[in-house]
Amino acid sequence: MLEGRWKLSILFQLFGGKVLRFSELERAIPAVSQKMLIQQLRQMEADGMVRRVIYPEVPPKVEYTLTRWGQALCPTLDSLLKWAAVRDELPVPAESVADDAGL
Amino acid sequence: MLEGRWKLSILFQLFGGKVLRFSELERAIPAVSQKMLIQQLRQMEADGMVRRVIYPEVPPKVEYTLTRWGQALCPTLDSLLKWAAVRDELPVPAESVADDAGL
DNA sequence: CTGTATCCACACGGATACTG
DNA sequence: CAGTATCCGTGTGGATACAG
Numbered sequence: 594m595l596e597g598r599w600k601l602s603i604l605f606q607l608f609g610g611k612v613l614r615f616s617e618l619e620r621a622i623p624a625v626s627q628k629m630l631i632q633q634l635r636q637m638e639a640d641g642m643v644r645r646v647i648y649p650e651v652p653p654k655v656e657y658t659l660t661r662w663g664q665a666l667c668p669t670l671d672s673l674l675k676w677a678a679v680r681d682e683l684p685v686p687a688e689s690v691a692d693d694a695g696l
Numbered sequence: 697m698l699e700g701r702w703k704l705s706i707l708f709q710l711f712g713g714k715v716l717r718f719s720e721l722e723r724a725i726p727a728v729s730q731k732m733l734i735q736q737l738r739q740m741e742a743d744g745m746v747r748r749v750i751y752p753e754v755p756p757k758v759e760y761t762l763t764r765w766g767q768a769l770c771p772t773l774d775s776l777l778k779w780a781a782v783r784d785e786l787p788v789p790a791e792s793v794a795d796d797a798g799l
Numbered sequence: 800c801t802g803t804a805t806c807c808a809c810a811c812g813g814a815t816a817c818t819g
Numbered sequence: 820c821a822g823t824a825t826c827c828g829t830g831t832g833g834a835t836a837c838a839g
Contacts, residue, residue, distance in 0.1 A: 594780070596699075598812065615821055626813060631822060641786055648794045652820045653819085662779075662786055669779055672772045676765075677697070683744055683765055691751045701832065718801055729833055734802060755800045756839085 594640050599625050599633045601670070607643070607659045608667050615655050642666070697743050702728050702736045704773070710746070710762045711770050718758050745769070 595601065602622045606613060613621065618630060634657060637643040642663035648654040698704065705725045709716060716724065721733060737760060740746040745766035751757040 619821095626815095627822070628814090628824090629812060632812090641783060641789065644789065644792065646792050646794050650820095651819095653822080655821065660789070662783060665782065666779055669772065669775045672775065676769055676772055679768065680744060680765060686744065686747065686763070689747065689749050691749050729835095730802070731804095731834085732832060735832090753800095754839095756802080758801065 594642075597633050597636065599629055600637060603630075603633060603637065603643075604659070604663070604666065604670065607657065608664070610658065610664065612656050612658050615657070618657060637663070697745075700736050700739065702732055703740060706733075706736060706740065706746075707762070707766070707769065707773065710760065711767070713761065713767065715759050715761050718760070721760060740766070 599622065602625070603618065606618060606621050615630070618634075619625065619627065622630070634643060634645070638645050641660055644658050644660050646656045646658070648656070702725065705728070706721065709721060709724045718733070718737075721737075722728065722730065725733070737746060737748070741748050744763055747761050747763050749759045749761070751759070
């Protein structure tokens with residue numbers, strides 16, 4: 594469910610209860626195309642992570658937010674980032690050949 | 697770094713300090729092909745998550761384990777699973793159209 | 800047993816143009 | 820503004836055969 598090139602970027606933009614319009618997301622993630630942005634948003638909406646609110650105006654206005662469940666992912670992704678950060682402190686292990694033939 | 701169809705399966709097999717040979721991993725994850733298994737293992741090794749120990753025997757014997765850093769991922773993935781599990785308890789939200797035109 | 804090497808299909812994502 | 824529609828290149832992964 595978190596797969597897809599842009600899902601995590603979208604999540605990070607929306608964490609903290611932030612409310613963003615489609616065009617704001619586009620600007621916040623410059624590398625994403627409209628097609629991909631809408632596709633991943635729709636999937637996340639279908640999965641219940643993202644809420645989409647339509648304002649029946651002209652010109653159109655649509656706001657995206659995380660659902661409670663989506664927000665609940667924040668601490669977990671945080672610890673994932675912390676885990677990834679630890680990697681830089683680690684020694685680079687060499688290839689290991691066991692001495693003992695293992696019986 | 698966790699991308700790839702089989703990385704998570706491999707991690708779950710190796711969590712808890714388990715030591716598995718190549719063929720044991722193959723059997724533990726029946727759907728994976730040799731090519732993919734070796735490819736993902738090599739990537740994980742390069743990333744420092746997996747340790748590969750070669751026994752210079754005939755026939756060959758190779759054992760795979762998680763590094764400390766790899767093991768450290770366990771609690772995070774656990775909370776990820778818990779998060780995913782919560783989803784089943786949630787109501788299905790309908791499409792929402794804002795009443796107020798936004799001013 | 801533990802891999803390599805090849806070939807192939809398809810899903811994924813990017814670019815562009817167009818619409819209500 | 821917020822999407823759809825279309826085309827297309829590439830990467831990822833699957834199947835199979837082969838090797839040390």
